[in-house]
Amino acid sequence: MARPENGHQARLLGLLRDDGPRSRAELGDVVQLSRSKLAVELDRLIELGMVESAGLAASRGGRRSGIVRLSSRLRFAGIDIGATSIDVAVTNGEMEILGHLAEPCDVRRGPEAVLERALELLGKLREQGLYEEIHGAGVGVPGPVSFREGVPVAPPIMPGWDRYPVREVVSRELGCPVLVDNDVNIMALGELHAGLARSVEDFLLVKIGTGIGCGIVVNSAIYRGVSGCAGDIGHIRVDDDGPVCACGNIGCLEAYFGGAALARDALVAARSARSPFLAERLAEAGEVTAADVAAAAQAGDPVAVEMIREGGRRVGQVLASLVSFFNPGLVIIAGGVAGLGHTLLAEIRSVVYRRSAPLATGNLPIVLSELESTAGVIGAARMISDQVFSTA
Amino acid sequence: MARPENGHQARLLGLLRDDGPRSRAELGDVVQLSRSKLAVELDRLIELGMVESAGLAASRGGRRSGIVRLSSRLRFAGIDIGATSIDVAVTNGEMEILGHLAEPCDVRRGPEAVLERALELLGKLREQGLYEEIHGAGVGVPGPVSFREGVPVAPPIMPGWDRYPVREVVSRELGCPVLVDNDVNIMALGELHAGLARSVEDFLLVKIGTGIGCGIVVNSAIYRGVSGCAGDIGHIRVDDDGPVCACGNIGCLEAYFGGAALARDALVAARSARSPFLAERLAEAGEVTAADVAAAAQAGDPVAVEMIREGGRRVGQVLASLVSFFNPGLVIIAGGVAGLGHTLLAEIRSVVYRRSAPLATGNLPIVLSELESTAGVIGAARMISDQVFSTA
CATH class of the missing domain: 3.30.420.40 (ATPase, nucleotide binding domain)
Structure with missing residues (x-):
């Protein structure tokens, strides 16, 4: 998956994620770019496969403005590992849940078994035709995490997980960027994105x-x-x-x-x-x-x-x-x-x-x-989308 | 006083404030602008009277790079009103204290009397030749403040100050932008700028x-x-x-x-x-x-x-x-x-x-x-310089 090349492109991706499809005219009003500069950035995002055209907007009293949206191929995964449960979901670029599976699972079974099961559940969503490729995955775990390294750190209720390379393992399996955080932070991001x-x-x-x-x-x-x-x-x-x-x-x-x-x-x-x-x-x-x-x-x-x-x-x-x-x-x-x-x-x-x-x-x-059980998976998807949609 | 016209200029002013005089080559390394683009922005800041040239740097093995610094005419005022004291100071653009006066003063005397005294103390620093013009002033008071409005709000130990237009009054007297905050916040800014x-x-x-x-x-x-x-x-x-x-x-x-x-x-x-x-x-x-x-x-x-x-x-x-x-x-x-x-x-x-x-x-x-009693006045000056050196 490509990444935005500058701050304007990143800003446009964030707007299309949070507010959904928009006409070029509406986007121009929000980002305060000249019409020509906006066209350059949007065309580049279309070229990069991150954005696509979606018809024409109703006239605002002149030429009808083209509607753009995030690429309909974009898929993010949210994996929310609780003390006694796994939730996995696949979202589109706008963070809408396309499929969500949950089942009881004891985190004390250890990282190999638990992550394998999470990836199996994700595989089921693939079999349902919900995605071909995942462009980024967020993972939440019920304990302290070194966010920079993507590993749990001395988590009290997760025996066997201490410093286990969660980010690396999931990233290798899915072939996409991954971020790991504790379950409370991803829930907070879920509430920020889709909740109260x-x-x-x-x-x-x-x-x-x-x-x-x-x-x-x-x-x-x-x-x-x-x-x-x-x-x-x-x-x-x-x-x-x-x-x-x-x-x-x-x-x-x-x-x-x-x-x-x-x-x-x-x-x-x-x-x-x-x-x-x-x-x-x-x-x-x-x-x-x-x-x-x-x-x-x-x-x-x-x-x-x-x-x-x-x-x-x-x-x-x-x-x-x-x-x-x-x-x-x-x-x-x-x-x-x-x-x-x-x-x-x-x-x-x-x-x-x-x-x-x-x-x-x-x-x-x-x-x-x-939001109940969707807060975690939406927040996890939102977390990784923030990274995929940024220039850094 | 002029204001920076874009983010690059604002960034350059902040760097010159926090790190002091710098060669154009050194600034170019930090802000990652092309040499020509940097020259455009710096020349514009010199034109605006916010920056000045200050000789040539030692050679780094080529043409010697010109040193620039914040205008030596720049002056900020910090006014720290305590429950039982007034501190006033005048700083240069780099937030160095040029003069500092303090005296006991009961905040319960009310806003007119206390602010008048603070401005008199500032006047004394003017008589000492420390400034001709103040380009921004920060004020700290010992109670809750509506930062947006620049007024104290129901301050328990400041009878007579509730919603008194501190920002407006000081701004009118000094003819410059003013921000008001509570004494604890300006002390924290002082520690951030000059302390531990x-x-x-x-x-x-x-x-x-x-x-x-x-x-x-x-x-x-x-x-x-x-x-x-x-x-x-x-x-x-x-x-x-x-x-x-x-x-x-x-x-x-x-x-x-x-x-x-x-x-x-x-x-x-x-x-x-x-x-x-x-x-x-x-x-x-x-x-x-x-x-x-x-x-x-x-x-x-x-x-x-x-x-x-x-x-x-x-x-x-x-x-x-x-x-x-x-x-x-x-x-x-x-x-x-x-x-x-x-x-x-x-x-x-x-x-x-x-x-x-x-x-x-x-x-x-x-x-x-x-920092003892200088934390408040340095923090107050820093607070207003953040605004004067920003584009917003």
């Missing part, structure tokens, strides 16, 4: 899954911090006398809430028979999970409702500080545990609105993600 | 003065947040059962530490005679201040030392969360109370290094500012 954050430049995405993490978007781009670990809020200490966390420290947010903490607390509630609902689930299945807590809460089980409320209070406590500090335009709550829904959201909102600086919350929406 | 943060793109400056605030630098620019109140960390709640803060909430960081909290605690310690040192100061002066606590600690008074340590722990507790979240490359501690020095720094470091995510602190310096 479309028009927001600075926002936070809080993912509450097995663990808790935060994607930080500044100026419509992921902020990764100096070592690439910005947004690691799961290990912020909320109580000096709290429970021991899986990380070895005391009183971390994750030790109180998230899928793992909920499963632990649910087990205690089931065994002590404080929650008949959870006790029954335990007897039936031999274990209880965060999903059981959600079901119990939905059934009105007071112990489960209180567990969710208490978790929401802890998350709200941490978020209140971050909102005062960062003054975001939007906070999105996402992830498996966000399926706990409005009980959780109400509690988080109540704490943040009460405790953050009034100026920072005066006009701050705190919302549940509406 | 010169080579750091993402860092935090924590100012501990009468109150506590934080300047956030992302990608070498101030991050202000959606409502312009990012960095308002003084009102992060550190304890649900804490003292009532001046803002009306409970357990804010500022209610525990900062100049105002220290003065309050010092009075209690003096009256109860737990601290003989502070009791003596109270008897002598009729009041005790944060400066007395610093003096007491230096004299080895154990009550004062513990007050500073306890404050450092609280600041460290908040910073630990922010470091995990933001993953900065540097944390600078500044402000009057930073004069408490190494006792305070040691305590802050100990808490942050122990509690933040290991990846975020692996290579994180936490240091005291070395």
Whole structure:
């Protein structure tokens, strides 16, 4: 796949990706290039196979302007590896999902097995005729990543993945550029591209899954911090006398809430028979999970409702500080545990609105993600498209 | 004063500001313009009066290259209004301080009186022959500011300043472009330009003065947040059962530490005679201040030392969360109370290094500012020079 040769071409590709097909006249209005200069750049992009003509626009009172769009052959792949799931999708140049497959998969099976399965799923989409060639792939993994090197770094819940060359392996298999980032950052990019954050430049995405993490978007781009670990809020200490966390420290947010903490607390509630609902689930299945807590809460089980409320209070406590500090335009709550829904959201909102600086919350929406499992794959595709559509 | 006409000219002005006089050959290497194109842009900047020739460089083995520099007539003003002080300075185009005057001044005297005094001080620098014309002025004030409008917004310790048109008034008096921001942001810009943060793109400056605030630098620019109140960390709640803060909430960081909290605690310690040192100061002066606590600690008074340590722990507790979240490359501690020095720094470091995510602190310096009172005025001058040297 060719790359744009200058900033104007890159800008045009980005516009056609985000806004879809446009007439040359409309593009000229946006990029403020002379008609002749614009024609030179667009014709070159057509020559490079990145853009194609698509008929004539309605007249604006003169010669009808030609419509252009991203090449209809363009395909990006998004691979979202979770702690217990794989999602793969193929998109066109405009990041529309053409096909999406998901299945349960334990990340602890290790990088060879998990990536092989992800590529097999992608192969199925190829068999369905969704693509001939992939022009770029984004990969998300549930742990810290060296973005520059494209490898996981000491990921706590991914045994065998430490420094495994994910980018290199996937790039070799697919024969295209690949970028790797953590799952929270790609979800944040998905929300930026296709979700509730479309028009927001600075926002936070809080993912509450097995663990808790935060994607930080500044100026419509992921902020990764100096070592690439910005947004690691799961290990912020909320109580000096709290429970021991899986990380070895005391009183971390994750030790109180998230899928793992909920499963632990649910087990205690089931065994002590404080929650008949959870006790029954335990007897039936031999274990209880965060999903059981959600079901119990939905059934009105007071112990489960209180567990969710208490978790929401802890998350709200941490978020209140971050909102005062960062003054975001939007906070999105996402992830498996966000399926706990409005009980959780109400509690988080109540704490943040009460405790953050009034100026920072005066006009701050705190919302549940509406993208569900597509946020990650769209964000992963968007991440690599940003690179493929840039000159650097 | 003229403005650059395109991005190349703006880039050249920024380079000459930050790196000082350069030969045309050296500039050509950095900006990657052809020799002829570079000559066109530089000659135009000379024509506009923003740049001047300054002799010939040593030979690099061919024709000797001409040295250029920012016009030696260029002057910027930095005005740093504190809760109890005014600092004004005049710089050249390279942000070198040519003259700096400071005096005590209570911001509660109101905007007319305080700004009049600041302009008088600037007038004195004019009488000293330091400038004929000011080409841009930056103003810092100790409270929240609408950066876009150039007015303070509901500043808690600045009675009479709410929405006072600071930018308009100063701009009219000096006949030049003016920008207004809060004191913490201009200090952070000062550290970025001339202090310990010169080579750091993402860092935090924590100012501990009468109150506590934080300047956030992302990608070498101030991050202000959606409502312009990012960095308002003084009102992060550190304890649900804490003292009532001046803002009306409970357990804010500022209610525990900062100049105002220290003065309050010092009075209690003096009256109860737990601290003989502070009791003596109270008897002598009729009041005790944060400066007395610093003096007491230096004299080895154990009550004062513990007050500073306890404050450092609280600041460290908040910073630990922010470091995990933001993953900065540097944390600078500044402000009057930073004069408490190494006792305070040691305590802050100990808490942050122990509690933040290991990846975020692996290579994180936490240091005291070395700029003292010049950070604000240099940062204010830098802020307006960014605008004067831009095309927008």
